[in-house]
Amino acid sequence: MIKINNLTATVNEGQQTILNGLSLDIPAGEVHAIMGPNGAGKSTLSYVLTGKDGYDVTDGSVNYMGADLLDMEPEERAAAGLFLSFQYPLEIPGVPTMHFLRTALNAQRKARGADEMSAPEFLKKARSVAAELKIKPDMLKRPLNVGFSGGEKKRMEIFQMMMLEPKFIIMDETDSGLDVDALRIVADGVNALRAPTRGMLIITHYQRLLDYIVPDRVHVLADGKIVASGNADFAKLLEKEGYDKYAA
Amino acid sequence: MINMQPNTLINQLPHRRMEAWKWTDVRGAVTDTQVGMTAACAPEFELPPSLTLTRKNHTDTGTPMGKLATNFAGEAYVVNVPAGFNSTDTLKISSLEHGHVRIIIRLGVDAKLNMSEVHASKKAGFVNLDLRIELAKGAKLARTINHNDHADTMRISTTQISAWADAEITQHILSFGAGLSRFETRIASLGENLKADIHGAYLLNDKRHCDMTSYIDLGAENAHIRQSVKGVVTDKARGVFQGKFHVRRPAQLTDAEMRHDAIMLSDSCQVRAKPELEIYADDVACAHGNTVGALDESALFYMRQRGIPSKQARALLTLAFVAEAFVAEAFDSMADHTSFMALITNWLEQNS
Structure with a gap:
């Protein structure tokens, strides 16, 4: 589904290389986890895949469902089904959550040549997803993420994810800031989205999240490339042994 | 009397070496061929039933622009709003296209008036409005100004409001600028418990200029002032x-709280701001804040990651920013609330 080949990316106008020949292949229907020490390039990978400014891809390619992902604008990637659950979700002052999300949903639909979702249909869906994630309805009227706690922001990311029904999901440190109950609710939401046509990349520091969302493959990212891979049990081993032996 | 010869007339205009006009140089910008420089303006009034319009001679306001208005505007237009007046109808003033005009509006005790002004011109011209509003005890004024001029028009609009005890003022200005334009609001509190919400926004493209100046002179106890001006x-x-x-x-x-926040969308635009507090009373809470910046690039990327195209994301963020100046309760119910939001959205579609 997504094929990353020898991806090399720099910041600070080429001064610093963050991704250094990273290759990774995630087929549809699979959930892959990326673990690794601080500064390994985990968040950079998520930003390069979603098209954030400030990262220069100097080598390599990313093929996303047959298309050259790196050639697309961020909003085109979103319309093609790529979703990033941010490590630090942004506050959007003055824009109510529901309005923001409906604008996003309909912009994606428009880009795909589909009809807009009607207001009642959208509302109905939002109510049911919010109930599933135990989000209070009045939170959806407030400006997106403004004044929300860290945990509420993370839950709101999952809410958006379930509303937008993306094809490929990247989750960047989604577990940070979540208590155990919230973690379970979020994991249930994510697991419900697992499907043969959908791929997921979970970036995490700790093994904890992977108890709830069990991955098909686990990779270690260090110094800008994948240095080791394994199955779900590999994460437990990493948790025990640490990343030291993978660091340069 | 002022000498009406064009050359001498130009010398009467405020200019950049005057502190209050340093960023709005009327003398430097005017040409003596500007339509309306020496003429009277013929505004249109739409009055709520039972109110009448009269013309009356009146002393000038002493300011340079006030003196010019006295010279060329002829008699002032006067609307007296009787004590206790309360109507859902709005006093509308329009056709302020070129020339000088003086308007006096007096609200009697406990009178309540909604007032809506359109300051617009289709052709380049010179407009000088000298407006005086008197609020008797307990009078309430809700005022909106919609400003959209020809790119070469020069417009100076000065409003002096004197407010007796328990008066309330809600004012919202939406300006899309002109070749040169200034909306000056001067409020003097003459009695206690003044409540004033004076907000505004300017959205300017091309070489347009808008100056929002205000001077709130508080001379009595317990005033509650909120001011928020947004600029794009x-x-x-x-x-x-x-x-x-x-x-x-x-x-x-x-x-009293004053805020001015501006967003600069290009490298060659300018924003000048001077928020000032001058305080002689010791038991007061006064604050002012001023920010000038660009749109938050991280927020824009976040919105684009959700599928909102760049232009639309910029417009949405900017609209939310501007809309903060238009949240006062008294404004919500006014017809202009909807039209203001539509005008802003339309502008943002063209300029984001």
């Missing part, structure tokens, strides 16, 4: 904000 400038446009709260010794318990 692009291209080579220029926005100016000058705000002053003058809290005199008797104005104890004053609670």
